[in-house]
Amino acid sequence: MSDIRNLLIRGSEKVIEHYRVLLAGARTESERQLYQARIEREQRLLDALQGGVPDRSAA
Numbered sequence: 001m002s003d004i005r006n007l008l009i010r011g012s013e014k015v016i017e018h019y020r021v022l023l024a025g026a027r028t029e030s031e032r033q034l035y036q037a038r039i040e041r042e043q044r045l046l047d048a049l050q051g052g053v054p055d056r057s058a059a
Helices: 002-024 029-050
Strands: none
Touching: 002 029
């Protein structure tokens, strides 16, 4: 079970990084809002996977 959890955590971290790249290149405010919302949603999922412990790199 721990292996699956670790896989999900790594996947969520990759998704967040992907959206951060997209956010950096966003051309419109609506794109920025969309990517920021997706980052926040994925961060909440990641926090839940990690047992509610906030990610130290997400500042």
